[in-house]
Amino acid sequence: MADLEIRGLTRVFPGGVRALDNLDLHIRDGEFFALLGPSGCGKTTLLRSIAGLERPDAGQILIGGRDVTRLPPGARDLAMVFQDYALYPHMTVAENIAYPLKIRRVGRKDRRQTAESVGASLQIKGGMLDRRPGQLSGGQQQRVALARAIAYRPRVFLFDEPLSNLDARLRLEARTFLKQLQRDLGVTTVYVTHDQAEALALADRMAVMERGHIRQLDTPSNCFLRPANTFVASFIGSTPMNLLSATVRDGGCDVAGQRLALPEIVRGQVQSGEAVVLGMRPEYADVSLVEVPEGLSGPVRVLENLGVDSLVTIEIGDLRVQATTPEDCVPALGDRVWLVPDQRRLLVYRADDGERIAVGPAAPFAETTVDAGSL
Numbered sequence: 001m002a003d004l005e006i007r008g009l010t011r012v013f014p015g016g017v018r019a020l021d022n023l024d025l026h027i028r029d030g031e032f033f034a035l036l037g038p039s040g041c042g043k044t045t046l047l048r049s050i051a052g053l054e055r056p057d058a059g060q061i062l063i064g065g066r067d068v069t070r071l072p073p074g075a076r077d078l079a080m081v082f083q084d085y086a087l088y089p090h091m092t093v094a095e096n097i098a099y100p101l102k103i104r105r106v107g108r109k110d111r112r113q114t115a116e117s118v119g120a121s122l123q124i125k126g127g128m129l130d131r132r133p134g135q136l137s138g139g140q141q142q143r144v145a146l147a148r149a150i151a152y153r154p155r156v157f158l159f160d161e162p163l164s165n166l167d168a169r170l171r172l173e174a175r176t177f178l179k180q181l182q183r184d185l186g187v188t189t190v191y192v193t194h195d196q197a198e199a200l201a202l203a204d205r206m207a208v209m210e211r212g213h214i215r216q217l218d219t220p221s222n223c224f225l226r227p228a229n230t231f232v233a234s235f236i237g238s239t240p241m242n243l244l245s246a247t248v249r250d251g252g253c254d255v256a257g258q259r260l261a262l263p264e265i266v267r268g269q270v271q272s273g274e275a276v277v278l279g280m281r282p283e284y285a286d287v288s289l290v291e292v293p294e295g296l297s298g299p300v301r302v303l304e305n306l307g308v309d310s311l312v313t314i315e316i317g318d319l320r321v322q323a324t325t326p327e328d329c330v331p332a333l334g335d336r337v338w339l340v341p342d343q344r345r346l347l348v349y350r351a352d353d354g355e356r357i358a359v360g361p362a363a364p365f366a367e368t369t370v371d372a373g374s375l
């Protein structure tokens with residue numbers, strides 16, 4: 001078992017792209033840690049640096065307290081699964097899975113047994129074990145690569161979007177399996193994904209990255225309920241958060257020419273005349289067909305069926321605001337509705353830099369820090 005410490009890690013590619021910019025991060029022993037961010041933010045570069053496949057320009061990497069910054073990949077005792085599974089084409093599937101054991105001189109019979117048991121848990125079984133990777137679908141190959149990492153039993157798992165080639169249903173199944181497996185094995189895991197739902201579902205803690213920086217280091221629930229800035233707010237959530245420009249006025253605020261009450265706890269943290277951005281998830285607002293004095297009002301412009309509920313797009317002045325409603329109270333297109341935010345979940349950000357200044361009074365929480373180095 002091992003924790004993982006990143007200190008001041010910097011990687012500048014030829015051409016001047018700062019893929020990692022003086023990054024600090026501590027990943028705890030046994031933790032399932034997700035690195036989340038849009039394409040190009042530096043996730044793969046960070047993972048490859050931990051693996052020893054990328055040489056940082058500055059900074060240190062410690063695994064289990066040992067400085068591995070200058071060690072070759074093979075000496076770091078970690079297993080990596082890439083987006084493009086790197087399987088050995090001339091070996092059978094079973095041989096691929098058990099290859100790490102062969103290097104450790106485990107006997108043929110035990111290798112086969114491991115290949116069968118690890119394989120079975122990933123739906124790789126029967127005749128599939130004796131085929132070559134080239135005879136499998138992309139998704140099947142991805143699962144073989146996962147199985148091989150598991151068979152290796154390393155101190156740290158590094159996953160780079162390992163489920164991205166699976167079809168939607170298999171991806172969900174593999175996700176659940178992976179989470180259970182990581183719990184059972186207790187191996188420190190760093191999991192790269194651009195899929196916010198995957199990060200939320202899997203991680204004990206996660207880092208949301210943007211352009212070589214960590215914008216929030218937190219639990220999934222804090223990233224979802226209390227995004228530290230508008231970048232994280234807009235990146236996390238299956239339905240995008242509403243981010244509404246507003247001006248604080250007389251204990252409430254003006255939004256697109258309408259007045260919205262602010263919760264008391266928020267009022268104490270903003271000043272009259274201050275330009276802010278209100279963060280409101282579609283799930284945390286009610287849509288009313290009868291007038292609600294403190295609601296934002298406008299006509300329904302778009303209706304989208306999400307299955308359990310519907311996503312309603314409402315035109316409020318020059319803004320478009322979205323809210324979900326249960327399937328038994330969906331308004332009709334063109335209906336005038338009143339939107340009432342859940343005051344406990346309302347978020348308020350500074351207009352100029354997008355940093356959070358206030359959260360509604362929902363469930364008390366320990367304020368966490370964006371500065372990963374101090375954790």
Ligand SMILES: Nc1ncnc2c1ncn2[C@@H]1O[C@H](COP(=O)(O)OP(=O)(O)O)[C@@H](O)[C@H]1O
Binds near residue numbers: 014043
């Ligand atoms: N070998 C390379 N040479 C030049 N630029 C690179 C190289 N690898 C990555 N980059 C750049 O570094 C940034 C981060 O890339 P990457 O770590 O792959 O992002 P992510 O995995 O988050 O999509 C991107 O701007 C990318 O174009």
Ligand SMILES: [Mg+2]
Binds near residue numbers: 043044045
């Ligand atoms: Mg990548």
